[in-house]
Amino acid sequence: MTRVAETTSTTSEPAHEAPGPQAARSGERQAVADTTAALLTRLSQQTDPTERQRLVDEVVLLNLPVARSLAMRYRERGVPAEDLVQVASLGLVKAVHGFDAERGRDFLAYAAPTMTGEIKRYFRDTGWAVRPPRRLQELRARMAQVTQTLSQDTGRAPTVNELASALQVDADDVIEAMVSGNGYATSSLDAPPDGESGSWADTVADEDTSLASTPDRLALEGMLARLPERERRILAMRFFADKTQSEIGAEIGVTQMQVSRLLSRALRRLRDELEADSGAA
Incomplete structure (x- = not known):
């Protein structure tokens, strides 16, 4: 009889269930908030620079998961997630330094807009490959x-x-x-361009280095026009057709030595005219 009563009494007592995941997370957030508030209060009363920095580091480390959570809201927008986390963390540091513990205990209500603002500013200022107005x-x-x-x-x-x-x-x-x-x-x-092989770089024109010598070529063109026809012909065969002096002599009916003297005379005349033009300029 006693045994039955004991059994009935035992089974009739209400069971104490473990808190669910949501309640546990809520408790963790509250614990972080309370610890943060206590650290910020100590920070506001601390004058030693070393101790102040230690307290700042503790608050930042304690709330880094919040910074990461805010940063992840802006992922897949063309900016690496790691960069966004760093920007949000910078905003968290600014929030710690700017928070006034005497005006309120809800640090995250102040820090969250600060971190979000830093992320948006980052997108505005550095997220553009070509920044518009x-x-x-x-x-x-x-x-x-x-x-x-x-x-x-x-x-x-x-x-x-x-x-x-x-x-x-x-x-x-x-x-x-x-x-x-x-x-x-x-x-x-x-x-590669859409539907094509190769790369976009293949479609970009190379720099034309000959443009820099255009004024000299134009000046030389006028000087060549003033040379005798035979000397112009010899210069063309030597420097444009890349023929030897012997080949030039055989073609125009003179010796190789005569070709050499004609080339030297034509080149000396061109050089003198170029130097004269340069001195006049």
């Missing part, structure tokens, strides 16, 4: 919000004129802002 960046940001609203209302993508009307700007400004988005991420020159 500030007005186009701001217009693109407004267009993204308006596009979402209009798409929900109409069930389709808004037209350029609809966007211009909603934003109260010209349609040309909307088009310019859309085109500026092409400068956010550029293709590699080593990448």
Whole structure:
């Protein structure tokens, strides 16, 4: 009889269930918040630089998961996730230095907008491969919000004129802002063009180094025109046809020594005229 009573009493006691994952995470967040608040209070009262830096490091390390979580919201937008985490972490450090513990205990309510602002500023200032003017960046940001609203209302993508009307700007400004988005991420020159072989670099013209000598060539052209015809012919065969002096002599009916003297005389005349022109300039 006693044994039954004991059994009944044991089975009738309410069971204490373990907290669920959500409750556990909530408890962890509260513990982090409480520890952060305590550290920031000590930081506000500390005057020793070394101890202050140690407290700052503790707060930053304690809240780094929040910085990473905020950074991951902006992943897959053309910027490496590691860079975004670093930017958010920098915002966290700024938030720690700028937080006033006497004005409130909710550090994350202050730090989260600071970190988000740093990430958005990073996208605005350094995320562009070809950075457009500030007005186009701001217009693109407004267009993204308006596009979402209009798409929900109409069930389709808004037209350029609809966007211009909603934003109260010209349609040309909307088009310019859309085109500026092409400068956010550029293709590699080593990448093959669409539907073609090779690379974009193959389609880029090489630098024409001969352009620098154009003035000299034009000046030389006029001087050559003033030479006797036979000397012009000898110069052309020697320097353009790459013939030897013997081959030139056989072609025009003179000896190799005569060709040598004619070449020397023509070149000396050209050199003297070039030096005279250079001195006059």
